[in-house]
Amino acid sequence: MGPPIPTEALLRTDSGRGSDSSLVTDDCSLKPLLLFEHASKWYGPVLALNQVTLELTGGITGLVGANGAGKSTLLRLATGQIAPTLGRVTVRGTDARDWRARRLVGYCPDADAFYEDLSGRRFVRVMARLCGYARREADRRTDAALDLVGMTGRADRPLRGYSKGMRQRVKLAQALLHDPELLVLDEPLSGIDPVGRQDLLGLFRQLAATGKCLLVSSHELEALEKLTDHVVVMARGRVAAVGTLQQIRDRLDDYPLSVRVEVDRPREVARRLLALPEVVGVEVDAAGLVVRAHHPKRFFAAFGRLTVEDGWEVRRLEPLDESAHAVLGYLLGGSGRT
């Protein structure tokens, strides 16, 4: 795997909205809301997260990446469910594993496991009681949270009969109970119908407008694009890129991408590719050729056109830089594969 796209300047993630200091915090002396410092996580011999450094201070940040890219591990570290093998994860300066840090974090998990025999209202009320609220205050917060996610009239049925969308709303309601500064949402839009999706996106924007910091994970860049243009792209456990989508696209254009091509007539193909303005170099070897090109989107379009026109028999087309590969995959609208 190659090095991540150099985005150090973007690692402080105010996500566009964060530039408005009133949305981040009133007290500038406070430590970052969520801070990953060279955090790595091993599961036995598997490196799930590799030297991640990330800082969140406010607004909405999208977290995208293919399955296995390390998104869920990053979210579990942020919510203190697991500890980093190396490095440090803090919430306002407190170790994320410390229970006091969880007062500042609301978590909406991807897992769809409830106490199925409870009603939605009873479940949220139990979660409020487990936050440490007195009975009356827990009831009040339960009603308010259910109202906020649009479940007031439907919360008295057993959870086992809920649709996916209703379950997501209940999960969101329990995350909001204790008014957390940071909301960590793992795939909150999966399985939601278009109308419900619009409702939830509206709610997320509303929460961000009240000063909350949202970290929203999704493997659908399209959905996140409607919510925020500020994303963290993950690939193979590393942060491949951080910034606005435009910034990432610009950097990707400037960043030469290496692509291995295995084709039947390598020398002829090399000659034709070198004529393209995006291509900056071609190396021919026994296995085929390695092409270095800027503006990957334009390069792949031109390559496809030439393949059809000249009738090349392409056996393999593979970007060699995994970080760029992943970013490119998302920007092209795929799932991390080009």
Place this chain on the structure above:
Amino acid sequence: MASDTVFQSSIANHKSDISPARAFWALVLLSFERQWRVRQVGWAAAGLLALIVTAVAVETARPTRWGFADRPIRRGGMTYREYAAALRPAARYNALTDPIEEEKDFFTTRRPRAAEYPSPLDPTRDALKSLILSVPSVVLSTDRYGADWAFLNFTRLAVLGAYLSFVLPLFTLAYASGALGADREDRSMVWLLTRPVPRWAVYLAKFVGALPWCLLFSGGGFAAICLAGGAPGRTALGLYWPAALGGTVALAAVFHLFGALFRRPVVVGLVYVFFFEFLVAALPGSLKLLSLTFYARSLMYNEAAAAGYPVGMLAVNQPVSTATAWAVLAAAAAAVTGLGMWLFSRAEFRDDV
């Protein structure tokens, strides 16, 4: 969706309203409420208890009533009481004059053995022989002896055998291992781990919430077995209930730890019960000191001895003193719970593997 105003007024602020102690007791209550569902191993334990209670009730309903005086020496033959009566002088003299009847009467009309024949020509020898051979009949006619034997027999078979070896471990395993094990199985642990409550408090609250069920079912099982046992059972209930509850608490702590550590706590618990609480506890030597039910056995043994019962027939190898047994049970429960709290604070649970 609600408006900003609703959100601001209803949810925001009030951080000071959060109390970890309240969260702890809310989790205790939640754990208690969710434990009412009898799990699979709980049904197995209930079935086993029903079988044991039935067997005890049948034994109690028989004329022997846990004693041995009216029990046949051989199937279809004379009882111990009849045998003892046959050894008395009158019976021995009568046997000399009775004609030998058919084969079927061999057991019911017993012929004296050579040593038992009367010796009318040697009055001193005959008197001594009559005196010695009358002892069993005299002993069997003593109420205290019969009651003691029935009590110890009940203790050996029903309490030490069936209850301590099977009912107590299984009921405790069903409820204690499920306190956290059910959350792991249902993948609902995430709701507990993301609350603003210390991890060790989650572990402890789950234990405190599950413990009443362990005590209720283990203690209830013990009471059911004892009440089905008639007079010796009632005596056993009065003497042994503290040991039964003490053993339950200690084993509950162990099984709760299994629930936190293992994906299949019931399987691990059953292996533990079979090897440590069944096999190792019965071994002579110091290995049995590793078994928690050994200390419960020692407590019961000491209670029976203190009540004046001849406890030799209970077959408890080198029991420890009452004080030692209580100290070990209490220390084991506290140490295992402390270890569990420490391990749980550091454990990582992944619901995707």
